[in-house]
Amino acid sequence: MVSTHQDGGLPSTTTQAVKTFTRKNLLIIILSSFTLTLILNLHLLNFSAEFTTGPDGMISYVDHKVEDHRQKPVVQQQHHSHDKKPSAKNGPVALKNQTNPFPTDPHATKEQLQLLDSFLNEYNLSDFTITKDKQMSTPSMYERLLDNYPLQELIKMSSTQRCSLYFQSLYEADSNPVFETLNQNKNPHGWGLSSYNILPYSREAYERYVDPAKVQHQWADDEEGRELKEQNDRYGSQVIQNQRAEKWQIDALRHYLAFDKCFLSEDDKESNSDSHSKFNLTDIEHRLFPWLSFKLPQYKRWDGFTVKGQFPLMANFSSGQASPDLQPVSHAVKSSSFLLNMKNSLNGEGYVISAANHHAAQAYQLIALMRALGNKLPIQIFHYGDLDEYHQKRLVHIARTTEDLKLEGVVDNLNYVLKQKGIKKMPETKEEIEKLFPPQELWFVNAHGTLTPEYRGHFNGFGNKLIAYFFCSFKNTILMDTDTVPLVDFKKNLIESREFQGRGAYFFQDREMSETFGSGDVAVEYLHKMFPSSLDSFFLGVEPLSNHTLQTRFMTLYDHHYMESGVVLVDKRRHFLPVLTTMLVNQIDPVTSLIYGDKELFWLGFAMSGVEEYYMNKWPAGAIGSRITPLKSRIYHSEENKPGKEKFYANEVCSTHPAHLSGIDDSTVLWINSGFVRCKKYDEVNSEELSARLNPKVFDSIFELKSFYSGYQNFEHILIPGTTEYRGGFPYFENWWRMEECSGYIWCAYNNDARAESAEAVADLFELENGVTRANHTVQVPTETYYEDEENELYPQRNIEENKLGKLLSFDEGQKVYYNYLGSIYEGVLKIYNLQYA
Secondary structure, three states: OOOOOOOOOOOOOHHHHHHHHHOOOOOOHOOHHHHHHHHHHHHHOOOOEEEEEOOOEEEEEEOOOOOOOOOOOOOOOOOOOOOOOOOOOOOOOOOOOOOOOOOOOHHHHHHHHHHHHHHHHHHOOOOOOOOOHHHHOHHHHHHHHHOOOOOHHHHOHHHHHHHHHHHHHHHHHOOOOOOOOHHHHHHHHHOOOHHHOOOOOOOHHHHHOOOOOOOOOOOOOOOHHHHHHHHHHHHHHHHHHHHHHHHHHHHHHHHHHHHHHHHOOOOOOOHHHHHHHHHHHHHHHHHHOOOOOOOOOEEEEEOEEEEEOOOHHHHHOOOOOOOOOOOOOHHHOOOHHHHHHHHHHHHEEEEEEEEOHHHHHHHHHHHHHHHHHHOOOEEEEEEOOOOOHHHHHHHHHHOOOOOOOOHHHHHHOOOHHHHHHOOOOOOOOOHHHHHHHHOOOOEEEEEOOOOOOOOOOHHOOHHHHHHHHOOOOEEEEEEOOOOOOOOOHHHHHHHHHHHHHHHHHEEOOEOOOOOOOOHHHHHHHHHHHHHOOHHHHHHHOOOOOHHHHOOHHOOOOOOOOEEEEEEEEEEOOOHHHHHHHHHOOOOOOOHHOOOOOOOHHHHHHHHOOOOOOOOOOOOOOOEEEOOOOOOOOOEEEEEEOOOOOOOOEEOOOEEEEEEEOOOOOOOEEEEEEOEOOOOOOOOOOOOHOOOOOOOOOOOOOHHHHHHHHHOOOOOOEEEEEHHHHHOOOOOOOOOOOOOHHHHHHOOEEOOOOOOOHHHHHHOOOEEEEOEEEEEEOOOOOOOEEEEEOOOOOOOOEEOOOOOOEEEEEEEOOOHHHHHHHHHHHHHHHHHHHHHOOO
């Protein structure tokens, strides 16, 4: 009999023997899978263990050959009432002339999973091991297939055969109109709590009062004992609910992976064609995607032309949109799959925003700014029936006409801009103005009715943006918020960049702050369960994640703000699965509870799809503003000379606008958040702010301060703080501080003074402005640079050493004038239409 380690693996002598044998006979093993699987099955047939249920609801086993009889972790969970175990009557049909060698062994799957995982790791097929912490993460369909088919046959099967088995088994296991796994999403309260620290009392208290060596615990027959027992029962029940919820979520994600691999992927079109012929895709889609109504939105052009039931072919309306491999939608090859038709019909490139009536003022300004930037890409504005005709007509007016472009009165520094563009005189005719301010190809998309009523509630608020993300017709999609301010041509600077062309997605980082999400280790462990594992590699060819995802500051430092989603660029046809998965992830409450709004959903949608082909801009967001705060007014400064110490101060730039510096050239500011005005909450100021620290002067009245706040922000400097590990340059600094001015919307960014030679030079005590003293303390600072592909350094991960001190850039006069020009366009729209922010 083969004995086992406490971690459930093989003993070290056996493991070493397998490794030695593998290295010496690799070619033979590859050519003879039958020999290898025969060895594995010999192990399986000799496996014998006793399984018990522990007090925490987990399954554990005791091998009879282990003398101390300690509990052992296993991979498979206890079967719950909702799991339908296959019977001889309705189980999957075995392959011809093959029988299951483990028909009477109820524990065969557990050992198979362990040995299969070891096998995959031995061949470097995975860096993810099934361990005790992951024991609930085995997808149900994989368990079912391993239960019912010989491992050697699964190894020899083609991808088409595995697809057929996967969905055949899914139908046999669940005959509901909506697969039970997906149906849990309808009621957010159906999910278990994912974080143990928000239970009635902590996990530690539970483990302290319950003897893990005993299945039953005798509680004292008094008030305290009864209370502890009640808490224990409640906790144990919640643990089981969590496990079931996680299982449902894991299964749902695997269904999406399998559907893409079997029916949507272009990797093996011939095999997928075979899969199509064996299944009713319409029925599968209605079971897997109950949130979809399977109706496309209505696309209405600025001139009233309307497209229903299909995507508009943008090459017919906008120059430069034709794709050489794209046929008109009406002539596209039809499939019974709504999603495959949708994927194949994506065409062109353009901007997408989601707007309602209360976003109208920002949308007006954004469209005017796009004209000033010379944009020639189409723009789709999504709404859910909540952007009325009045605002649509005004947006068309701003996008297409010239009569409100009062250039002399509205636009500052226009002569300089004209000179830079080679235009010798102020444009006067309509043709001249349209050359400088090209009319925009504007579309309004009414997405009402695209989602089923039961699931619409998951996509309120920030979720409306995801509807636009999913249903926009562009192949290359530039998703923007209404308060995003592009400062450059995104087509030239981003779409055409080798970063986007090479990866098909370009994301941006948020401010890098020391704010973390609660229960970081528990949350990250939970996410690991959702991510693809070695079993996904075996069954579906989806590789486990690399350091590109696993070494992000979200995953290692638990940073609450990692991605900024004000601008998201995705080639949707190339990355259709991550886009589809993002729609599912938005319905999983334990995930959305970790993040703010929609910010992390986009890269998580990629990660949970096993896709890492995206470029994350290497610079986190910085503060962009009109001045570096004078020395005496800064929070961090010290002018005292102490023995062995130097004068020190931290540069400070304060602003309501996070700014995004290009990770390609390290010098171009690509875009900013929160509009162009100094303070979008200018209507809420009070007298206490008249002499605020950050004001350039003491204001005499509320009216004067409001006038200053409502003006556009001048840009002269951008400051990106150092990496979080250095806390803005040195360990005891915070690299961002939130100020009280502008209703708390102003943030100040800090780096260190370049004159300070080292952390030790100033690492004694440091007195802050408010008298709080922080003692010297240290943090673990990694020094290596992570690369997602060691042979291609085009896509570096966080270069901690490069950015440990932060980055401060000051703009030249030409840049300042250009930013003032854009700012005056942005502000001018408000003046022309007498608008205010909602």
